[in-house]
Amino acid sequence: MQGFIQQVLNALQVGSVYALIALGYTMVYGIIRLINFAHGDIFMVSTYVAFFVGTALASYLLGLSGLLLFVLTLIASMFATSLLAVLIERFAYKPLRYAPRVSAVITALGVGLFLENFTLATIGPDPRFLPRFFTVQTYTVGGVAFSNIQMIIIVVSALVMLVLDTVVRRTMVGMAMRAVSWDKFTAPLMGVPVDRIISITFAIGASIAAVGGCLYGMVYTIDPYMGIRIGWWAFISAVVGGIGNIRGAMLGGYILGFVEIFTPVILPASSYRDFVAFSILLMLLIFRPYGILGRPVAQKV
Amino acid sequence: RPRGPETIKIGLNVELTGSIPVVGASCKNAAELAVEEVNNAGGLEVGGRKYKIELLIEDNEDKKESAAAAAQKLNAAGVLVMIGPNASRNAIPAAEVAEANKMPMISPWSTNPKTTLDAATGQPKKYVMRACFIDDFQGVVAAKFAITELKVQKPAVLYAVDSEYNKGIAEIFKKTMEESGVPVVAFESYTTGDKDFSAQLTKIIQAGADSLFLPNYYTEVPLQVQQAHKLGFKGVIFGSDSWGAVELIDLCGADCEGYFFTTHYAPDIATPKAQAFIKAYEAKYGKIPDDVAALTYDAFGLAFQAIQAAGKIDREAVNQALHNIARYEGVTGVMQFKGTGDPVKSAVVLQIKGGKFVYYTTAQP
Amino acid sequence: MTTDDVVLSVQDLHVSYGVIRALKGISFEVRRGEIVTLIGANGAGKSTTLRAISRLVPIQQGTIVFEGVDLRNIPPHEVTAMGISHVPEGRGIFANLTVQENLKLATWGKKDQREIEQAYERVFSLFPRLKERRNQLAGTLSGGEQQMLAVARALMRGGRLMLLDEPSMGLAPVLVREIFDVLREINAAGTTILLVEQNARQALKLAHRGYVLETGTIVLSGTSQELMDNPRVKEAYLGG
Amino acid sequence: MPLLQIRGLTHYFGGLRAVHNFNLDLEPGELVGIIGPNGAGKTTVFNLITGVYRPTAGEILFNGHSLVGKRPDQIIAMGIARTFQTIRLFKDLSVLDNVRIAHFAQTSYGVMDALFRLPRYRREEAEIRERAMELLDLMGLADQANWVASSLPYGLQRRLEIARALATEPRLLLLDEPAAGMNPGEITELMDLIQWIRRQFNLTIILIEHQMRVVMGICERIKVMDFGETIAEGTPTEVQNNPRVIEAYLGEEAIV
Amino acid sequence: MKERRSVVDNALRPVRALYVAAVRPIQEAYNALPASVRRWTMPAVLLLGFLLSLAAPSLINLYWQQVLIYVGINIILAASLNLINGYMGEFSVGHAGFMAVGAYVASIMTVWVFPRMGLKEAVPYLFPLALTIGGLAAGLTGLVVAIPSFRTRGDYLAIVTLAWNMIVKSVLENLDVVGGPRGFMGMQKLTNLPWVFVWVVVTIYLLRNLIYSNLGRGILSIREDEIASSLVSVDTRRVKIVAFVISSFFAGVAGGLFAHIIQFIDPRTFSILKSTDVLVMVYLGGIGSLGGSILGASIYTILMELLRPLQVWRWVVGPLLLVLLMIFRPRGIMGLREWGFLIPKEERPAFVDALREQVRQKREPAAVPAGASE
């Protein structure tokens, strides 16, 4: 039982990170139907920004409390990453806005490769940790071990997602995002500034990735290629949940977290993990062809 | 005027991009250092003449087809010897190319037995060598060390299932353990690139393991160790030569204190040659060389020695000379070749102590 | 009438889609309080004209002046803020938003809550069907319901000039009449209307003046009565 | 025996009742119109017949065979064809290809025949090509055979849609608002066309339309739907004078 | 954007003019040849190509031979993926999964099965058979993706294909009989330029035949509008099965060729990265175009080889070039266009025009309806 609870906590931690990245995928997809394969790499960049800013801050502002440093780093990373995402959108995707959908997808693949290898070529391949802004404290309750950072990850992610969900569902900007996603030709007739809405979407997606990145960097190492795997998994999360759907992305992220953690637990040999995890995915899509919360695009014949 | 080329071309077929750029970077660093040293000394003296070394570097992207193409390209460029690739998955196809073109090849780091064997006949390849020992040896050494020195009763293993290196060592380790009557209580795996191992570690802890063998790369080991501690693992942890980079200590911090790993050489009891290499490397790149760097450096050392012994710039002669080297004293210890491309080397066990790698014991083959 | 009364003036407008020249230099004007209709066969360039006014397509040449302001360098979302609402061809409703959300989005940039409330009331009294369905996803509405929503949305946006692109397409006769009644009403209430219609008879009945467009040029213009009496118009657009 | 028999056809979208207890007996050669306010469920009836949706309840018999549960392509292959309320051509393909694709059910050669261009493939392809060209010629589209469908003017696109439907060799043709977006002149042409293909291809037709001129002009029998229910049925004159129809659909003034 | 594109266009204008000036006369001269001569052009060109591939060892060095072999294999991969992604309009990202099946099965044939049947000497002659069996095995697994595609489309299907790719990789990692992660070897170096040439020609020829059949048009119609296509009698399930099976067949063949040039395969070779490589080639060359796939695979493969001296920066510059190309040519180099010689004669406009005349003359003009007559 305690083993089970332990694994649930583990799964929530992993799932939270996936969910945060998946949100960026889903938002960008939602609005311009673009599978932004560069998103995982934007996430990677966010961790590097956090690394450099955090290290610099830590050495210049010795006196400050760790939490404050962390928040400053987070804000810097969110800002820089959003800027990067908006620039990428402006220069790489915008020219393709009215082109066939897949050309932008291939461009995104290219941008992703560029970011990865540019980081590799300039910063080098060595893995790093973010500076320790505060000490990791591990608590054991009834045989279940959990740490303060783990709790922060789970809680902060959940909060970020709830806020975002409310924004998209309830606010005018959210509505405009959905409208643009359906028909970017008509949206301006309602007074909606399409370019700005798209930029905002990219910025939000990237800042959420940065939140994910900073939290992630506290527990895992960072390296130039880290975005690839997590990018794919987040993409899968987004699709499993129903791509374009905010709650779907969260749900998908948690599901993937659980699948990833629990398959090796249940299996006698964990080497079959990927096999089982992806078979589950395949089955799931056979029975829910549009993801869990997704529905077929309302289309009249 | 003397006839013949002004320089000696040596090729480096290396994983600069792809999934193990860290290996590629170390390899490239050591290669450039080795060549620079020779060139700064005026070149390599062969048959009474000094030749500058020209290093041709090709990125193989950690892809087989690219490793083979790079080997072809180096061959076409007329390199005398090709060093690399490092990962066996790339070294094997490149070795096929080397063998077919009679181009001597030395892999610094490929530990898969198949690299130096002809698949059809099972006989050793004629033009392919390596500078490291093979996985099997290390797996056995680690198991024996664990039983005799660490006195483990309930060992567990966590390894990358999709990597021939990790899986190879892990399996030999398990087999040796079981043959010695010490059952492995948990044999868990993950996929390269994973960053969270809590599921497997929780399982290992629940299996009551008293020790954990991590034959994994130093980029991943710190996470594994830290997560194990976070989940409450108290036993001893040990690993293989892929731990051998100072970054491990940087990344792992106090968590790795007191742990062991088997490797090629021990910096603190190293020979003068090794000391000189470590110093030069540190001066040039600002860090202690890892095992790939040391092995690459030795691969170059082997090549240089063979070229000098051959006395002429000729692949056949150099290959012959390479195979005639019975004993080579490199920075990673003494290598003995017994007619095949695989060196017989001793392994050392190092312990992490006070943020340093400290010599613990030596294991003979 | 004085030139002050000219709400919209289009001069020598050229528009192309790649190699297709959709408009080859048309000029016309719309005066305050008028209903003006553009009629013409399929592909004549009627929708293109409206799109050019809303700045949805690039202008090759010519000017479009709305209330004295040249629209040439104004992005589409600002054009509508200046007081032009547009019911696009094919309705252009947001299928993934509910009816209510479609309407709400149309109030983008409007601050006055009371005004918005009134607009809702007006729209729901004109189209009770939409009120019934306000929480339904707009994409699952029937064709006619969608058309109502499209007009309703433009009404929500308000503005002094309304561009309508075939509002009667696919509508039941009773609804066609209703829509035309609504147009008459909002015109009476002060909105100037530029109407594109296939249903030329109905359109000319409603409009004060009209222009006939053929393959990108204006070939005829006049008051509705003049056009209805024109044998060429009768033959081609009124079904003989 | 009726060609098409629909009994108690009912369809719900979630809680929304789109069609309720719809019945229809269609004799071979008839031309029946369906009218009704927007959202009455007309298009849904077509979608149910052609297998796009599966009815919540009810039975559809075509030539005595049940259509319920069959896939659209199977139903089309049985001899039913349709056009769409909004044109759905294969936009990037040529006019000829649009029509050839509709011969799919009549192609019997297999993958191997196609891959290796075996005689059977050559024979059937030649036939299809010829039949498609003849059809295009009949429909006055032969000169545009090589055009990309999207480059056709709107009127011709409608015509191509009908040609494509005819290529499936239907006995029953379902036309969903073919006159939408046409001006009165074009509508006259369309009416001629419908009458003509009906004779030429020996068709039974169901027509959905809001243009009263078309419905009243060429249909022999009309069904009127509202909120999924059938509210009236009869000849054009009967329907036109039915007070319920006037209230729900036509409005007070007589329409053109 | 507009201006930038025209800048590029202007810059390219002289190039284009030069090209036209150079090619036009040749084209005209060629068209002036009698039809009986022209009929033999294609066979002659193919024969010449084959002879050149035989003579390659004495013309170019081993490195470029190797690169050309990769080009050929990549053409097969790209063209077969184009069938799904370009012609059918799906977004498959798991092509390497099928390639893996073909590679392993074909290798098992040449390394184990044939020798154990006592055919050790004959292995080089049985190579085409091994490739075909590998292709068939891959084709069979194509069903794994085809069947979900009945209900799942677009990005959801993309995940199905991705999952498939991962499953294959994971299964291979756990199959110790074929070496697990240590890989499988022992294949002879059977793949050479002539073989690759032949397989490329066969692949392109068969794919072309399929595309220009009514089955192929069915594939296109799914891309255009799946619902409409089933409503004009296209059996979309059958079409999808055909498309996926054939596409994976050729991916399998490419895998077999790959295995017998590299002589060593392991699961990692067929990771999702390999799939994305092929994706890039397809879209670079242009969707819905076999010519595009040929160009895309060639340009991508050769360009990345030419960039080799850049080492790490190669993967910075390469992607940048890709992004620029996509921006200036969003549909890829040949999107939805085709080289004339890849279109069967009877599908060319001139032929259709002739056919129209033929049909006209056969029919009496009286049947034209009143309204339809102008």
Ligand SMILES: Nc1ncnc2c1ncn2[C@@H]1O[C@H](COP(=O)(O)OP(=O)(O)OP(=O)(O)O)[C@@H](O)[C@H]1O
């Ligand atoms: N997005 C587009 N791309 C290319 N050509 C277009 C586009 N939109 C319209 N056209 C072409 O421009 C011309 C004018 O089209 P427009 O839509 O303005 O005609 P219209 O008078 O509104 O016709 P309809 O009655 O069919 O709506 C036509 O030839 C049309 O084919």
Ligand SMILES: Nc1ncnc2c1ncn2[C@@H]1O[C@H](COP(=O)(O)OP(=O)(O)OP(=O)(O)O)[C@@H](O)[C@H]1O
């Ligand atoms: N896929 C769907 N999901 C939910 N509701 C639907 C769907 N399709 C249609 N409806 C609803 O079913 C009702 C009937 O729609 P249908 O399209 O059959 O109307 P119609 O009679 O063809 O109207 P119109 O004349 O406007 O085309 C409408 O209220 C519509 O909103």
Ligand SMILES: [Mg+2]
């Ligand atoms: Mg129009």
Ligand SMILES: [Mg+2]
């Ligand atoms: Mg309808």
